[in-house]
Amino acid sequence: MSAGVRERGDLFGPRFELFADVLGIGLATAVAAIPVVTAPAALSTACDLLRRRQGHGEPATAGRYVAALRSRLRRRSEWVAGCVLAATVPVLAADAALAGAGLPGARPFAAVLGVTAALGAVIGLRACARYGLPAGAGAAGQRGGWSVSVRAAAARTVRDLPGSGLVLLALSTAGVCAWMLPPLLFLVPGPLALALVGIELRAAARDLTEDQ
16 A cells, blocks of 8 residues: 555544644744744745655655754855845835825825735745745756745746735735734744645646646
């Protein structure tokens, strides 16, 4: 019998193991992202481990996550990406405060700010899901870093609008869950990372079909 088939009477089948891995990865990601500057590395590491688990059956335990994240944080580019995020969040918060202050032109400014923030969130999340992959579907060559991932994510965000909508839906769902039950804030990064990986795999499969 194959490893992917649950025997009769076996409660903890492969799907339950995936569920446990996602929760463990989510908790580790939430703790690792607390300093904010480590958030991009934390989420992209979670996506990478879950993608490898789905594609190659590699374990996605919290221990492997910590080891992979420690290796990633030795690179200066990871800290640069984290600093960009840490600088962007207060700027957006200040702009949102100005938009809500009732100044002239506040409504169109708020609309532009909302679209910009949503677009930036989608590109950033899709870049986390694509981190370490080549620039294009089926492309060969060196595994890409943040610059490659962000460029590819920006292109796919525009080209794959349904997928971008799913990214926003996944982010909104995670936010609502954390708002309704704050302790879930330490678990939602796992399901969010799994959703991002699934969205990117869906887009890659569609690109491959179109190329054929």
